[in-house]
Amino acid sequence: MLKRIQRSVEFIKSKINFEPEVGIILGSGLGNLVKEIIIQKTIPYKEIQDFPISTVEGHEGNLIFGTLSGRNIIAMQGRFHYYEGHSMDDVTLPVRVMKQLGIKLLIVSNASGGMNPDFKIGDIMLIKDHINLMPNPLIGKNEKSLGERFPDMSEAYDRRILNEARTIAKELNIKVHEGVYAGVTGPTFETPSEYRYFRIIGADAVGMSTVPEVIVARHMKLPVFALSVITDLGIANQVETVSHQEVLEAAANTQPKMTAIIKQLLTKKDIF
Numbered sequence: 001m002l003k004r005i006q007r008s009v010e011f012i013k014s015k016i017n018f019e020p021e022v023g024i025i026l027g028s029g030l031g032n033l034v035k036e037i038i039i040q041k042t043i044p045y046k047e048i049q050d051f052p053i054s055t056v057e058g059h060e061g062n063l064i065f066g067t068l069s070g071r072n073i074i075a076m077q078g079r080f081h082y083y084e085g086h087s088m089d090d091v092t093l094p095v096r097v098m099k100q101l102g103i104k105l106l107i108v109s110n111a112s113g114g115m116n117p118d119f120k121i122g123d124i125m126l127i128k129d130h131i132n133l134m135p136n137p138l139i140g141k142n143e144k145s146l147g148e149r150f151p152d153m154s155e156a157y158d159r160r161i162l163n164e165a166r167t168i169a170k171e172l173n174i175k176v177h178e179g180v181y182a183g184v185t186g187p188t189f190e191t192p193s194e195y196r197y198f199r200i201i202g203a204d205a206v207g208m209s210t211v212p213e214v215i216v217a218r219h220m221k222l223p224v225f226a227l228s229v230i231t232d233l234g235i236a237n238q239v240e241t242v243s244h245q246e247v248l249e250a251a252a253n254t255q256p257k258m259t260a261i262i263k264q265l266l267t268k269k270d271i272f
């Protein structure tokens with residue numbers, strides 16, 4: 001794994017002259033933030049030998065280097081999911097690579113199904129914690145140079161940044177919820193009983209990504225800020241059919257608000 005990280009980092013460094021401060025993972029239907037970036041360089045995943053190929057509609061596969069709100073960032077336009085058949089090492093490789101490239105903060109976005117009865121389609125949920133219902137990406141020999149064997153998870157989502165994001169949303173007049181994200185493998189959406197179960201165990205939203213990336217980031221002590229766009233509802237007696245297309249559309253409608261929060265967050269000089 002270290003070899004794959006190192007090879008990817010060296011390849012990327014040979015293509016850019018750039019010190020990134022922040023990594024941003026753009027979720028399903030949430031790739032439009034890229035239009036706001038002053039782009040210096042785009043590297044398709046397929047040019048990076050060790051990167052897997054993303055196979056899902058709505059997920060382009062590019063690493064984008066540029067500035068957003070005056071900050072040097074790397075944006076991942078499209079991510080890798082466990083349900084595509086990638087290993088957890090594959091799913092999380094880009095996070096490890098971005099850390100080695102120098103990022104000090106990871107911002108993660110996703111589309112998710114809402115179980116909290118206060119949620120509506122198109123709402124934003126700032127993630128304050130998660131419940132991991134996928135295989136843990138750190139299973140296997142621990143790579144000491146990356147982090148410790150038993151990483152602490154008491155504050156997986158940086159509280160100071162979360163507080164800042166809440167204030168920003170208020171200032172921008174954007175309604176946001178805060179809640180717990182349950183990470184599942186997919187690719188099936190949930191049965192009504194599964195949505196009820198995830199609600200009972202304490203989750204507000206459920207989705208098929210984010211948690212592996214966050215675990216790997218925290219293993220490396222990288223601070224994380226994450227947010228979900230609620231694209232469908234799994235609320236008791238309100239569960240309707242859901243399709244990937246609906247998820248993409250709902251995400252697309254909400255992405256300007258998500259982009260506004262992230263852009264404003266990056267203007268804050270002292271958050272990390």
Ligand code: HPA
Pocket residue numbers: 111112113114186188189190206207208231232233234242247
């Ligand atoms: N469940 C799981 N993953 C999802 C959902 C959902 O309802 N919506 C978007 N991603």
